[in-house]
Amino acid sequence: MGRAGPGRVKRRPGGRRARLVAEGGARARNPALECARGGGFSRTGAPSGHNGGARTKVGKMNKIRSCPRWVFIILLLGLILAASAIWHSLRAKQTPPPQAFIALLLPDKPASGKYSLAWQDAASEGGVAMMQITASQLVDMEPEQRARLRGIILPDTIHRYVDAALTGVLEEYVQAGGALWINYDAASENAGGRFLDKPALSRLVGVDYLLYRELGKQMVRRDLMLMPPSAVAELGITPGRFQPYPDGKSALLQASTYGYDQAAFSYLATRGSFPGRVLAQGPDGTLIAGVRDYGRGKVLFVNLPVTFLKIRTDGLWLQSYLHFFNSQVLHLPQLASVPDGVGGLVMNWHVDDANAIPYLDLLKKLGFLEQGPYSVHFTTGPDTNQPGDHRGMDLAHNPKAQDWVRRLSERGYEIGAHGGWAHNYFAFNINEHNGKRWEPYLANNKKDLEKLTQQPLTEYSAPNGHHPDWVTTWLRQHGVLAYYYVGDLSMGPTRAYIDPANMHGRPWAFPVSANGGIASFEEAVRNKLPSAQMTLWLQDMTRFAVQQRVARLVYFHPPGVYFYQQTVREWLAQTRTLGKQGVFHWYTMTELSRFLSQRELTQWQAAPAEGRDASWISISAHNPKTLARQSWLLPKTPTPPMLRSGQADIEALPDAWRITARSGQDLRFEYVQTASNTLESSHAQ
Secondary structure, eight states: OOOTTOOOOOOOTTOOHHHHHHSGGGGSSSSHHHHHHHOBOOOOBBBBBGGGTOOOOHHHHHHHTSSHHHHHHHHHHHHHHHHHHHHHHHHHHHHHSSSSSSEEESSSSSOHHHHHHHHHHHHHTTOOOOEEEEHHHHHHHOOHHHOOOOOOEEOTTTTOOHHHHHHHHHHHHHHHEEEEEEEETOOOOOOOBBBBSSSSTHHOOOOOEEHHHHGGGOOOEEOEEEEEEHHHHHOOOOTTTTEEESSSSOOOEEOOOOSSOOEEEEOOOOESOOOEEEEETTOOOEEEEEEEEEEEEEEEOOOOOOOHHTTTTOOOOHHHHHHIIIISOOOOOOSSGGGOOOEEEEHHHHHHOOOGGGHHHHHHHHHHHOOOOOOEEEEEOOSSSSSOOSSOOGGGGGGGHHHHHHHHHTOOOEEEEESSSSHHHHHHHHTTTTTTHHHHHHOOOOOHHHHHHOOOOOOEEEEGGGHHHHHHHHHHHHOOEEESSSSSSSSOBBBOSSSOOTTTTTEEEBOOOOBBTTTTTHHHHHHTOOOOHHHHHHHHHHHHHHHHTOEEEEEOGGGHHHGGGGHHHHHHHHHHHHHHSSHHHHHHHHHHHHHHHHTTTTTEEEEEETTOOOEEEEEEEESSSTTTEEEEEOOOOOOEEEEEEEEEEEEEOEEEEEEEEEEEEEEEEEOOOOGGGGGGHHHHH
């Protein structure tokens, strides 16, 4: 066959050149539409609409083959997109509506269980209703379902990678009125685990951070943390944890520690002026925490690894910012952590040896025994510093000490063990690896006290704060419910752990509270703290417990009281007055532990009330045993809450509504949020 010359068309049956000539310039037509509706020309060149309906199978195949390949690609993509839309729609319809107003956002690939457990425990202990959802569940939600979430938490350590779809959903969510808490290194890595040049959600944060390309490892600072007094109060942080910052220029307060020289925190270097309210900062102005408006919503940025700190015995920051997010940003209800929603203190006496017994008479003279109950712990062995020194209490052969143990027990005080039989000898020699050698000291102390009280021992305090993990295991195995704790400084009772294996059922830890580096009268003496300052701190602790409706622990050794007798008189006068008003209560570790263990069983949900407008919230609660004495604290509004089912008392407090269950396993009530705090209505606008 010869080559086709210029101006000639080599005709091949069905060839593209042949078809174009036969169509006489049919390029003006849309071949995609022609293929789709069966129009155009067959391979023979005859118009397909003029074959009298007598199309052959070959003709049909020829017509399909005549379509350009890119048409099929477009059609295929369209089918894929349609199928995907249908699939997502079905998944969204199958996704149950959120059963809480706050969601902890987890990656689709399961993260380490201990990290998500740390958040769930913080929410449970803080009385915050929080659910867990995965990234794909959030993306798949219908907009109206997503709008039911008042706040979303993107945690550090767990959720370092977010894809483009999730990034877009989160930004739209905040723009529409939702609240997003972005924590530390959240959304900081790509799918391969490498740092991004800029965190995926940095636009929402409002400052530059994670400056790895520029600073390398120096992007992580380790320095002091400063806060204005107003932020300390709004975060619900115990008095004494922040002290005046000695720069002489500002009213900022400095986070302190107990037992260490200085409290230094790790946070990411930041650049730029934060377009919102700064809650915490470094000495050089680095943003550590702040909240800002974004669109119709809010963004809380916390530049601390609070998840990591929680599982390393410093859970105050996770719990405090969760409290702030729940109560100050979202104005949501809270399940109180104390019976009947009445705040109070645990007073823990440590009676180390025989020398402390005479000072118990001084405590009686000052009026301690007119109040209570308290948690009083004894070291009962015959020695203190080393075997055979006979400087211990020797409870088994000390009638006066025996009399005091019986009298305090009969008054309803809880008698506990202070270490293992020989105070200093035990404290200075135990470590993480020698439990078998020292367990008999714990057993002897327990035996001495139980013989006198005829009650099982339920409380413990570590001498000099030395508390290896095997001690907790031993306490758990021997029925002890609670222990004094020098970790998690200034927190309320908590399930403390480093490795959370078998966490549930562990005794409750009662962290000590401290005024800077001073927690007890004898420490105040050593540091020459003026009596007026000690008085102020103890009275501040009492007011804090009353106003926040929480419990905190204070401790001392009886001999230290001798130097602060006027402080004690003024403090006890305050607690007596508040107790008579019904707003303050003395608790023992055992009483609170039993209450909190019962409270852990409570499941409660917050959701929009059915049949009402978006401002009405419905709270439903269930406990398989009883809800008795459990209280919910609600934002104060002019409209009283309404009890729908169950038995409960509704009280109007100066700053809140308090609903306290009287009995029963189930409770349901409804209350009104103010319009400014109803985020779902903002989403719907």
